[in-house]
Amino acid sequence: MKIEVHLWSGLRTLTDGLEKVEVEASNTGELLDALAKDYPALVPVIEAGVSIAIDGRIIATGLMEPLRPDQEIYLMQRLKGG
Amino acid sequence: MALDDRKDTDFKFVGTRPDRPDGHDKVTGKARFGADAHAPGMLHGAIVRSPHAHARILRIDTTKAEALDGVKAVVTRADFAHGLSGEFGFVLENVMAGDKALYDGHAVAAIAASSALIARDAAKLVKVDYEILPHVTDVDAAMAESAPILNSSYADASVPEGLHPNVVRYHESGHGDVDAGFAKADLIIEDSFKTEATHQGYIEPHACLATLGSDGKGELWCTTQGHWIAQKTCAALVGIDTSQLRVTASEIGGGFGGKTTVFVEPVALALSRKANRPVKIVMNRSEVFRATGPTSSTSMDVKIGMTKDGTITAAQGTFRLQGGAFPGAPMEFSAMCAFAPYALDNVQQIGYDVISNRPKQAAYRAPGAPMASFAVESVIDELCKKLGLDPIEVRLKNASREGTKASYGPRFQRIGLVETLEAAKSHPHYSAPLKPGQGRGVSCGFWFNHGGETSVSLALSEDGTCQISVGTPDIGGSRASMALMAAEVLGIDYENFRVTVADTATLGYNDVSHGSRVTYASGLATIKAAKDAVNKLCKRAAAKWGIPEDAVYWEDGCAKPSGANAGNFDPIPLAEITKNMGSTGGPISGHFEATPEGAGVSFGTHIVDAEVDPETGKTAVVRYTVIQDAGKAIHPTYVEGQFQGGAAQGIGWALNEEYIYGEDGRLQNSIFLDYRVPVASDLPMIDTVIVEVPNPGHPYGVRGVGETGIVPPLAAIANAVSAAAGVRLRHLPMSPPRILRALKAQTRED
């Protein structure tokens, strides 16, 4: 299923200027795999750690969260704390 | 994860304020902290540190040290694992220098000896030949073209071309069109701000006791916010398998983020392996300042446009963070948190992670957020002043709410910013008259909070009491909160619980006590583990009554048949079931292992009154009120404590605390006398208001509370001081000399 992912604007240089991309995925892990495959320049960014927001719920590390096309999906830098 | 056990009201235990279970040991001196451990045959370690900010290590001569009576082992970088990369590589380089010393205080060798005095004497006999290199410690200077290069291979793919190699990471985010937004503004203010590096200032220095044999099996006792991360990191750094190192967390004398990584632990392990004896290392205060993980220092530009009625039309911020000699300064959090309190159509934020000749920064409560908030909330305050608007009304007008598109991208779920602002507006503090020479400041603040890997195990005893094993070190009363949540589920009194922070060998993996995650994640896991035990208890009752399991439910500490159809049986209390559990199916325990992903973001609003003495430039904080959304306060007294502690640390950061480096790149104030944290006579009582807007991601609505409280103080105090002094302060800390300079500069202008 096609999922629309919003990227943070700093990634534009790695995605040919796009801030929103579409990939084939049904969960968060597949989404990252698909991003890595379609936009290889994103690999180091994903490896450095990213989080994914699904309709505002921030998934810090989980790769198994199911996704639906009607959700608003954002890629974010990996969350951590003090 | 489905929250079938969700509950917002009618709590019996949650929200009460019982005594903490570890209180007795802590007031009698019995509690064992990092430095309180001893072992038979134990040696003492001492570390040799670089006096230079940047220097090539040409030769380390340890012969004289080794010849001293009582010296049992000396280690240098050669005694650690080789070929590590990524974060482990950085941590190893930080705990023991390789080719270069990268900051004043960087470890270059270590000694183990039969007494602490001999170890210290021996450390002085180690001769290191250095080739001194040019250094840089200021963030702006480190980005300048002429800056010395620390390491040309650290910059990652995110960094745009043409920047100095000391810029190692770059972040940019936002939405809308800021130029179009600024065009709609009636007033635009653009200003530059600086904040100096501060230290978490936990009163307990880093300390550990390590044993490692040539068989690759080890034991480590240490003061840490996360013993699993210590286990994983130390094992990698000394080159053994993770599971062969058993790590026990001591009681922890404060961390605030600074104890989320390792410093002396791998060194003690390496020394122990070489000497074949247990080795204890305790840092002194000066080592803590020079060679652990302070915050970043920052240089920031913020531009905000506003209409006459107080609507923000566009906001833009650039946040440059120096994070010491390695990548990792939390500039993306500065950027993402900066404008989060506001619903903005046009916003852009940029972050730079810059390396310099300072110790590797570590997390400190809401890492990166307080500084950004200082810059942003100062500009908003200035806009309010110039437009004659009330600062709380303006914040309310622009406040983020459920459904608002956050400055960092996604839409907010249920949040409580507006509730904190409303509470601030109606708080008597906000309308209290000010005396001459005083000023009032307000500020909002935001932090994400965190979930993380979590394991909890809960075991019932035959007498009907309960042991809970958690993996998150208890920094501020979390054992009490865990017992309260378990009591709520099991329906038995708080006094029936004993909560233990388990070691790495007795429980599954746990993420660090950070990200305000303990009450949220360990709490959620405790609730789930208790629920697991309840299911098993119900099963025993069902078997006894000979009815189906789902015909039994749990209430008030008893198994009960669920209605007339299930049969007419007297409720069975928990202790009745556990009494015979060995012969009715075996011991009853509950478990939960997961990575909860529902941490709720949180907001706070602070009000502060400050008085500035124009003669000396000294500021007194005369009144302080913290208002913060806790989601649900499990143990309200400890929630208040977190609010008050965050405010006090913020007051120190705003007014006094700073790392001062000399021209020679050496830290000039590495003791508490010179790095002055707030003392009792510096502070007023700190009033608190707990707002409770439940987090949809936790069964009882908990949001973290530990970090958000340090975000608003810097700006709130700066706004109060600026109002009192009649001049805008843009450089933290606002120490007396800085305030006097600002006052003088203003008189000259007038």
Add this chain to the structure above:
Amino acid sequence: MKNTHVTTTINGDPVEYLCDTRETMLDVLRDRLNLTGAKEGCGTGDCGACSITVDDRLVCSCLMLGVEAEGKKITTVEGMAEGENLHPLQKKFIEYAALQCGICTPGILVAAKSLLEKNPNPTEEEVRFWLAGNLCRCTGYDKIIRAVMDTAADMRGAS
């Protein structure tokens, strides 16, 4: 390395030990006598975590040498409770959550007890200035000050 023999009284018990002349009283308590209640937060007299009393005077044990204890009467946090009964300050600190991590607590309790012995009716300002030599990084002092003031009031009521 020559050690010195010291005879002293600690928490009412006669104690003898040998120590290096460079060793601080804090080192002796912690490393030689296993009295680890007093903590080292700074070693420079700035944090008060090592507070003890010497002949009823409040002292930073990190600034005193072990050999200076000769013939003195020392008390530490371990000597504060009477048998199984906690001192009123200890009870109140637990009740008020006047500790978070608890590393500063032994020093603050010893210092607060010494204050109340000298001044059973201190003002808030007097408590704040008396405890200004005891750093607490966790609590913001609010609950500590309240606990000390209320203990003082209770103790005045009781006597």
